[in-house]
Amino acid sequence: MPRVVVDVMLKPEILDPQGRAVLGAFARLGVGGVSDVRQGKRFEITIDGDLTEDRLAEIHRMAEELLSNPVIESYDLRVEP
Amino acid sequence: MPRVVVDVMLKPEILDPQGRAVLGAFARLGVGGVSDVRQGKRFEITIDGDLTEDRLAEIHRMAEELLSNPVIESYDLRVEP
Structure with a gap:
């Protein structure tokens, strides 16, 4: 059965507090070399x-009307076999 | 700069209320032919x-210790150029 995958991310110009929290946790746990995290x-x-x-x-x-909020999010849709 | 993408999904045997809610909304909005949604x-x-x-x-x-809960979730990690 085919599967459709929809990824919904905040637009780049929108602040992402969840990603920021993960980035902070990486730093506290000593994981270096990471410049940004988006969730x-x-x-x-x-x-x-x-x-x-x-x-x-x-x-x-x-994807545009229900799964994402087009004001602040963009989506990527692809079909997987 | 390389980018690492980590997808975290509930394990198949774990009930997914969010995905179930989306599936219900699809049905109410007349979107047919969808048998399952996982979020x-x-x-x-x-x-x-x-x-x-x-x-x-x-x-x-x-990914295993911070981004996912290995009791109920599995993760998929890939490097994108």
Whole structure:
């Protein structure tokens, strides 16, 4: 069954407090050489049957309207076999 | 600068209420053909300088101990150029 993966990340210009907290923890734990951490969401959507163009378009719409907040987030969508 | 991406997902046998809520919303909004949705976390880690083997091993350790909870989650780590 095909799977659609949607990654939702805060836009680069939006401050990311969760990523910042992880970056701080890395520093406290002595993990060097890391200049930035950004944290986002990952959705794995399992498709039942064929992934038609119409279905893919619908999932694109959901990624934009339901899974992300386009004011502050951008999404990346890809189909995995 | 190289970037390390860590995806953290709940293990398949662990109930995922967030993914279940998204699946329910898809159904209510008339998006058909979706049999499952799982929601997880994505970390984008920007490396300052070269990604040596030691650094990568440290980030693997952080992915296991800090970014994920190995009791209920698994992680996938990959290096992007």
